[in-house]
Amino acid sequence: MPLTNQPLTHLNARGEAHMVDVADKPESRREAAASGLIRMQPATLALLAEGGLPKGDVLATARIAGIQAAKRTHELIPLCHALALSKVAIDFNVDEAQSCVHVIATCRLNGRTGVEMEALTAVSVACLTLYDMCKAVDKEMEIGGIHLDTKTGGKSGDYRRDEAWASRAVAPSIIESAPSPIVTGEGVTGEVSVGPRCDIAAPCLRVKCLAELRERLGVGDVSVPIERLPSSDVAGLKTALKALDARFEGLDQGRVLCAVNQVMASDATPLTDNDEVAFFPPVTGG
Amino acid sequence: MIRVQDSVFDAGVEQRALLEGRSDIGAVVSFTGLVRDFNERPEVQALTLEHYPGMTEAALGEIVEQARSRWVLQGVTVIHRIGRLDPADPIVLVVVASAHRRAAFDACDFIMDYLKTRAPFWKKEHTASGDYWVSERDGDHQDARRWEMST
Numbered sequence: 001m002p003l004t005n006q007p008l009t010h011l012n013a014r015g016e017a018h019m020v021d022v023a024d025k026p027e028s029r030r031e032a033a034a035s036g037l038i039r040m041q042p043a044t045l046a047l048l049a050e051g052g053l054p055k056g057d058v059l060a061t062a063r064i065a066g067i068q069a070a071k072r073t074h075e076l077i078p079l080c081h082a083l084a085l086s087k088v089a090i091d092f093n094v095d096e097a098q099s100c101v102h103v104i105a106t107c108r109l110n111g112r113t114g115v116e117m118e119a120l121t122a123v124s125v126a127c128l129t130l131y132d133m134c135k136a137v138d139k140e141m142e143i144g145g146i147h148l149d150t151k152t153g154g155k156s157g158d159y160r161r162d163e164a165w166a167s168r169a170v171a172p173s174i175i176e177s178a179p180s181p182i183v184t185g186e187g188v189t190g191e192v193s194v195g196p197r198c199d200i201a202a203p204c205l206r207v208k209c210l211a212e213l214r215e216r217l218g219v220g221d222v223s224v225p226i227e228r229l230p231s232s233d234v235a236g237l238k239t240a241l242k243a244l245d246a247r248f249e250g251l252d253q254g255r256v257l258c259a260v261n262q263v264m265a266s267d268a269t270p271l272t273d274n275d276e277v278a279f280f281p282p283v284t285g286g
Numbered sequence: 287m288i289r290v291q292d293s294v295f296d297a298g299v300e301q302r303a304l305l306e307g308r309s310d311i312g313a314v315v316s317f318t319g320l321v322r323d324f325n326e327r328p329e330v331q332a333l334t335l336e337h338y339p340g341m342t343e344a345a346l347g348e349i350v351e352q353a354r355s356r357w358v359l360q361g362v363t364v365i366h367r368i369g370r371l372d373p374a375d376p377i378v379l380v381v382v383a384s385a386h387r388r389a390a391f392d393a394c395d396f397i398m399d400y401l402k403t404r405a406p407f408w409k410k411e412h413t414a415s416g417d418y419w420v421s422e423r424d425g426d427h428q429d430a431r432r433w434e435m436s437t
Binding site for chain 1: 319340341366378403406420421
């Protein structure tokens with residue numbers, strides 16, 4: 001797309017910023033899609049996917065934030081018009097391979113102005129909200145790649161982002177080489193989430209499986225609502241885990257140790273809201 | 287002083303730091319554990335140490351406190367490395383200073399025995415024939431039990 005000979009519409013003949021008068025433009029159906037991403041540690045992404053983060057349902061909150069932001073774009077960007085958007089949609093794509101969350105926003109209205117700024121603002125604020133929701137466990141997250149994907153309607157015609165440029169613009173991952181806080185091994189194979197999300201209202205336990213046990217069960221971190229436990233102790237938690245997912249039968253295979261709030265524990269150790277319970281194999285350091 | 291770190295340590299530097307400015311220390315014992323190139327399988331090419339951040343430091347602190355309650359010690363340093371290590375790399379360092387050699391020898395031995403059976407570290411070995419998690423050794427538990435019987 002040539003960048004020369006295209007006047008900047010927000011500057012008047014004297015080069016001053018002004019709001020474009022759209023009263024005489026014909027109404028048309030306008031749609032824009034924008035996307036961006038936030039990179040994070042694989043362990044953070046796993047927590048996000050499992051709903052194990054302290055602030056609760058991260059994606060639902062970021063979706064609402066993105067929608068609200070799209071509606072308030074005119075308050076943030078000086079020369080944008082206030083628009084009555086007919087649709088704002090925010091989609092997330094959790095990408096384990098690249099250890100990031102892709103955020104896609106689509107905005108639509110029948111009107112006289114484009115809605116690309118609304119879509120870009122929605123992506124930006126959704127990414128910022130993801131950062132806010134996850135920052136307790138990961139401060140190195142990086143927001144990037146925010147761009148317009150498509151734009152339809154209006155005098156300037158349809159626009160579709162040039163994929164050749166797009167692929168060149170992909171930022172190199174800074175996360176993959178960074179050490180993960182808990183797992184110092186070579187990659188976390190087969191880590192998947194199980195069970196219901198830990199929402200803020202329901203008391204729950206944060207369960208970790210470490211080292212060989214994590215790889216054998218294919219489970220790293222999971223949150224378990226306390227109400228699922230037949231008894232409020234470690235034995236009750238094991239029963240609840242096995243009911244949630246058959247893979248936890250592996251807790252009974254071989255010697256598996258347990259720590260509650262990082263202190264060695266037994267089946268009879270009582271559990272309360274927000275306790276951290278770790279299961280792991282016999283230690284082999286030194 | 288207890289440290290859990292990725293980077294390499296220098297046993298000489300750590301020992302000098304422990305002794306600096308002290309004239310009440312009559313004995314210092316230093317143990318360094320190294321990565322061997324053979325274990326459950328031959329041809330160990332590397333090993334990866336995983337730990338449980340938070341609990342690791344607390345467990346090491348508890349072990350050192352137990353040693354201090356059994357022997358009169360002038361200083362203790364424990365350093366354990368994590369992450370990927372190559373054969374011949376140092377893994378763990380325990381330096382114990384005391385007025386007398388017996389306390390220093392015994393406390394160093396005790397700390398290593400308890401570290402190997404109670405501190406949350408796990409080794410994964412990378413060999414020519416694949417990767418595997420190292421199993422616990424009965425011998426380590428027998429070693430640790432010696433200290434229970436002698437009290």
